Amino acid sequence: MGQLLDGKRLADIRARKLQKQVCELKSLGVQPLFCVINIGDDPSSKIYLKTKKSRANQIGIEQKLFQLPKTIPQQELLKLIKRLNNEKAVNGIMIQLPVPQQINLNEVLAAIDPEKDVDCLTPANIGRLWQGEHFVEPATAHGILALLDYYHITLKGKNAVIIGRSSIVGKPLAALMLERDATVSILHLKTKNLAEYTKRADILVTATGQANLVTAEMIKKDAVIIDVGISRVKGKTVGDVDFAQVAPLSSFITPVPGGVGPLTVESLMEQVVQLTRRNYGK
Amino acid sequence: MGQLLDGKRLADIRARKLQKQVCELKSLGVQPLFCVINIGDDPSSKIYLKTKKSRANQIGIEQKLFQLPKTIPQQELLKLIKRLNNEKAVNGIMIQLPVPQQINLNEVLAAIDPEKDVDCLTPANIGRLWQGEHFVEPATAHGILALLDYYHITLKGKNAVIIGRSSIVGKPLAALMLERDATVSILHLKTKNLAEYTKRADILVTATGQANLVTAEMIKKDAVIIDVGISRVKGKTVGDVDFAQVAPLSSFITPVPGGVGPLTVESLMEQVVQLTRRNYGK
Numbered sequence: 001m002g003q004l005l006d007g008k009r010l011a012d013i014r015a016r017k018l019q020k021q022v023c024e025l026k027s028l029g030v031q032p033l034f035c036v037i038n039i040g041d042d043p044s045s046k047i048y049l050k051t052k053k054s055r056a057n058q059i060g061i062e063q064k065l066f067q068l069p070k071t072i073p074q075q076e077l078l079k080l081i082k083r084l085n086n087e088k089a090v091n092g093i094m095i096q097l098p099v100p101q102q103i104n105l106n107e108v109l110a111a112i113d114p115e116k117d118v119d120c121l122t123p124a125n126i127g128r129l130w131q132g133e134h135f136v137e138p139a140t141a142h143g144i145l146a147l148l149d150y151y152h153i154t155l156k157g158k159n160a161v162i163i164g165r166s167s168i169v170g171k172p173l174a175a176l177m178l179e180r181d182a183t184v185s186i187l188h189l190k191t192k193n194l195a196e197y198t199k200r201a202d203i204l205v206t207a208t209g210q211a212n213l214v215t216a217e218m219i220k221k222d223a224v225i226i227d228v229g230i231s232r233v234k235g236k237t238v239g240d241v242d243f244a245q246v247a248p249l250s251s252f253i254t255p256v257p258g259g260v261g262p263l264t265v266e267s268l269m270e271q272v273v274q275l276t277r278r279n280y281g282k
Numbered sequence: 283m284g285q286l287l288d289g290k291r292l293a294d295i296r297a298r299k300l301q302k303q304v305c306e307l308k309s310l311g312v313q314p315l316f317c318v319i320n321i322g323d324d325p326s327s328k329i330y331l332k333t334k335k336s337r338a339n340q341i342g343i344e345q346k347l348f349q350l351p352k353t354i355p356q357q358e359l360l361k362l363i364k365r366l367n368n369e370k371a372v373n374g375i376m377i378q379l380p381v382p383q384q385i386n387l388n389e390v391l392a393a394i395d396p397e398k399d400v401d402c403l404t405p406a407n408i409g410r411l412w413q414g415e416h417f418v419e420p421a422t423a424h425g426i427l428a429l430l431d432y433y434h435i436t437l438k439g440k441n442a443v444i445i446g447r448s449s450i451v452g453k454p455l456a457a458l459m460l461e462r463d464a465t466v467s468i469l470h471l472k473t474k475n476l477a478e479y480t481k482r483a484d485i486l487v488t489a490t491g492q493a494n495l496v497t498a499e500m501i502k503k504d505a506v507i508i509d510v511g512i513s514r515v516k517g518k519t520v521g522d523v524d525f526a527q528v529a530p531l532s533s534f535i536t537p538v539p540g541g542v543g544p545l546t547v548e549s550l551m552e553q554v555v556q557l558t559r560r561n562y563g564k
Contacts, residue, residue: 106415124392126412127405130453133388141292157474165460171412174456178447178468183479185467186460196482197465 002225003151006142010150014270015059015153021273022060032061032276034092034118034269036085037077039103040070043227045096055265058271061272070100073200074172077103078111085113091276092118094268097168117277118271121167128174135278136271141173143263144205144226145180151252153224155180163187163214163240164207169228173205194218206240216245225253228260283553284507284532285433289425292432296552297341303555304342307562314343314558316374316400316551317366319359321385322352327378336499337547343554352382359385360393375402378552379450397561400553402454411457417560418553423455423547426487426508427462433534434486435485435506437462443479445469445496445522446489451510455487476500488522498527507535510542 023034034056038045049065057061066080084090093116099105109117114124120138128134137145148155161184164170174184185197197219198204206214207228219225225247229240238258245252254260305316320327331347338345348362358487366372375398381387389398396406402420412417419427430437442464446452458464467479480486480500488496489510503505505550507529521538529535536542 055425106413106433122408123404123409123413124410127407129407130408130412131388131449152486157472159478167413174468178453178470181470181472183467183469183473185465185479187465188460188463190439190463191465196441197467200478 002247005035005147005151005224005226005252005254007147007254007259007261007263010147011143011266014146014263015055015266018059018266018270018273020170021254021277025273026060030276030280031089032091032272033089033273034063035063035066035090036063036093036094036096037068037080038096039068039072039099042098045098049096051265052268054207055269056272059269059273061269064170071102072100074093074102074104077108079109081108083192085111085116090116090132091279092116094118095121097149106228109155118268118275120172120271124269126167126172129172132179136178136275137267138168138172138209138269139207139225139268140169140228140260140264141176143260143267143268144228145176145265146267147226147254147260148154148203148224153252155182155203159185159200160186160203160205161185161201162205162207163191163194163198164205164228169207177204187205198231202210208240210240211238212240212242214241214246216242216249219246221249222251224261225250226260227254230256230261241269283530284535287429287433287506287534287536287541289429289536289541289543289545292429293388293425293548296428296545297337297548299339300548300552300555303559307555307558307564308342310562312558312562313371314373314554316343316345316376316453316554317343317348317369317372319348319350319362319378320497321350321354321381322357324378324380331378331443333535333547334550337551338555341551341555353384354382356386356389358390359390363368363390363393367393367398372398373561374398374554375479376400376402381406398557400550400557401450402553403449408449408454408513411454415460417493417556419549420450420454421548421550421553422451422489422542423458425542425549425553426510428549429456429508429536429542429545430485430506435534437464437468437485440464440484441467441482442485443467443469443483444487444489445476445480446487446510448489451487451489459485490522492522493520494522494524496523496528498524498531501528501531503531506533507532508542509538510535511545545562 109121164190194220203224205226211231225240228238283511318463447470485506487508493513509523
């Protein structure tokens with residue numbers, strides 16, 4: 001039976017360290033301020049916003065919500081971002097996804113000042129990630145690396161296989177794992193034979209939101225399994241991995257919930273504090 | 283025996299198309315101007331510069347060389363870039379690699395206006411590449427895709443394996459191949475077992491500069507082999523692939539020389555013209 005990678009526990013440990021950093025900043029008269037822009041009333045966005053708010057409160061970060069109507073025009077949104085870019089007190093800006101159809105998301109993201117881009121989604125920050133010289137990391141990828149580090153799981157020379165090529169998980173994680181000398185494969189919906197890759201993975205990361213996608217036959221013995229997926233099956237929250245079958249074969253495995261999820265929110269707060277410190281030359 | 287992927291021939295075909303585009307621009311009073319900054323006297327740089335110059339001449343692009351002393355300070359170089367950024371007539375700026383030790387290359391690259399970044403090496407343009415919304419592509423990667431297209435080799439659902447994770451070939455090519463729905467693996471010096479990956483590659487790209495790295499045992503039958511490597515062995519220019527052994531097993535294979543090389547230079551000129559047209563709203 002694989003050891004559980006306890007994301008909740010690690011998130012709490014890291015949150016305490018972060019609290020201290022925030023106290024230090026406050027003693028210098030600096031209050032980290034994190035602005036979240038939410039458009040419309042997506043129900044899962046509401047849950048994420050609540051989780052963020054409570055984690056921010058706990059750490060001592062001020063989180064300000066800009067709730068915009070579903071029909072907001074692109075130009076209005078760009079104007080708001082410009083305003084927040086120019087406000088010295090604002091340390092982080094984030095667009096809660098998804099956004100409605102009329103919004104050109106890439107244009108909106110590119111408008112965020114890279115120095116305030118807590119999600120690492122501006123072109124310049126994505127580029128820096130691939131250059132191996134960056135000052136902010138996407139929260140989920142950052143959280144996954146923190147989890148691997150905490151359990152002393154190294155990446156150098158390992159076969160890392162990532163299922164999912166999203167801009168918020170798969171691609172940036174590939175960059176960070178490559179930087180740490182893993183051999184990285186990126187799989188996705190158009191991959192013909194997932195098992196061909198997953199069977200050779202020393203470290204398998206799955207981020208599709210498709211329940212039971214990863215089964216026991218697809219796993220190499222003693223692999224490390226990181227499950228980023230979230231879906232609801234018969235009223236229960238589950239990941240992409242058939243946990244009951246796969247866990248006994250793995251050396252380490254994340255539970256869902258309680259694995260990557262708590263670390264994502266905590267890592268986001270780390271980015272806010274990181275950008276705040278940077279902003280003040282710390 | 284695999285069919286030869288004739289890069290020289292394709293480069294000539296594409297150069298003729300490009301000549302026409304340049305003629306059209308000139309008829310509108312626009313002269314594409316491409317500035318190359320070379321620092322010191324690296325002998326292979328000299329050869330590359332000459333090749334570029336002659337291709338630029340042929341196509342009708344004006345190429346201006348800024349030859350700087352080996353000891354130039356970072357600030358002087360940044361000043362030159364700033365000046366070229368501000369000159370309306372300049373359409374493309376490129377730093378000839380390698381640069382001497384005292385130069386912080388990432389800082390220099392980040393100083394180039396992304397709209398004049400013919401090598402696609404500014405953070406913002408690298409980021410756009412991974413976002414799937416870009417207006418310039420790194421020359422070698424662009425040339426490789428042009429070659430695959432010309433021979434009707436599709437990428438969707440294919441296993442693409444890239445040996446080499448450089449900023450100018452491996453990483454950007456991974457982005458472009460992923461965008462075209464290939465399953466992409468990035469291998470490098472720290473990869474323990476290259477063959478484990480290369481044996482399953484439908485399309486294998488190697489860009490290491492290590493002669494005879496890729497041998498017959500490492501190849502899947504009927505694979506497409508793209509050899510970006512260049513080295514000198516017994517006075518002969520060779521690639522990374524043991525051509526004599528591998529060619530019979532492949533379905534398509536690039537010769538070295540005459541494969542990717544000529545397309546790289548031609549693709550660079552395409553980026554200059556592309557940025558010139560963009561600059562003039564064409």
